[in-house]
Amino acid sequence: MKLDILAFGVHPDDVELSCAGTLMIEKKNGKKVGIIDLTEGELGTRGNAETRKLEAANAAKIMNVDIRENLSMADGFFKNDEAHQLKVIAVIRKYQPEIVLCNAPEDRHPDHGRSANLIVDAAFLSGLKKIHTFSNEQQIEVNTVSQKEWRPKYVFNYIQDRYLNPNFVIDISEVFEKKIEAMKAFKTQFFNPESNEPQTYLSSPEFLDSVIYRSKMFGKMIGVKYAEGYISPKMIGIRSFDVLIKENT
Numbered sequence: 001m002k003l004d005i006l007a008f009g010v011h012p013d014d015v016e017l018s019c020a021g022t023l024m025i026e027k028k029n030g031k032k033v034g035i036i037d038l039t040e041g042e043l044g045t046r047g048n049a050e051t052r053k054l055e056a057a058n059a060a061k062i063m064n065v066d067i068r069e070n071l072s073m074a075d076g077f078f079k080n081d082e083a084h085q086l087k088v089i090a091v092i093r094k095y096q097p098e099i100v101l102c103n104a105p106e107d108r109h110p111d112h113g114r115s116a117n118l119i120v121d122a123a124f125l126s127g128l129k130k131i132h133t134f135s136n137e138q139q140i141e142v143n144t145v146s147q148k149e150w151r152p153k154y155v156f157n158y159i160q161d162r163y164l165n166p167n168f169v170i171d172i173s174e175v176f177e178k179k180i181e182a183m184k185a186f187k188t189q190f191f192n193p194e195s196n197e198p199q200t201y202l203s204s205p206e207f208l209d210s211v212i213y214r215s216k217m218f219g220k221m222i223g224v225k226y227a228e229g230y231i232s233p234k235m236i237g238i239r240s241f242d243v244l245i246k247e248n249t
């Protein structure tokens, strides 16, 4: 299946926190959208790989995305090296997205910046035809030809925990309630008064509030209620001023 937009997150829930609204808006616009989680988030203080797998599947249903896969890389210890790049290249070639979304270039969790570098590098390398990847998970050449090269046209970093100045923001007001619902599908991770697990940075009620405030702040910048912000390493081209939101700000 070819996708229009493929969002990568290193931990299941990164996408929900940062770009779920955009995926749902694009899905409403008739686009095909998917999510790739790099790790199972097995080092998280609360929950475990099993609970997070279930939560990720529930969130995917709420967001109505076309696919969600997990590359089972090691939480905390994956590297931006050839073996990991080949895994990412294989999924980019499989889904041939026009646009890739990935973690923030730097963030509170060191995995986020490393993941962003891995995705940006792999998205470029994916366009080189002399790099051979195969459609099976082990990347073993068995009676199969190499996948066709594919380079996404844009890779955008979403903004997650640390404040970074966005290059552009997308109005997600229409789907904001659903974004919060998708976040809350991660019952073990975020504020849940019924949980007996240790409190963490993520599980306080203040953390949930901060996600809402951030969306409001990005929304205010363009005169809408809620928005998600992105950084583009590359110059963005538009065909017409018609795509611009024209509100008093």
Ligand SMILES: [Zn+2]
Pocket (backbone or CB within 6 Å): 010, 011, 014, 109, 112
């Ligand atoms: Zn994360």
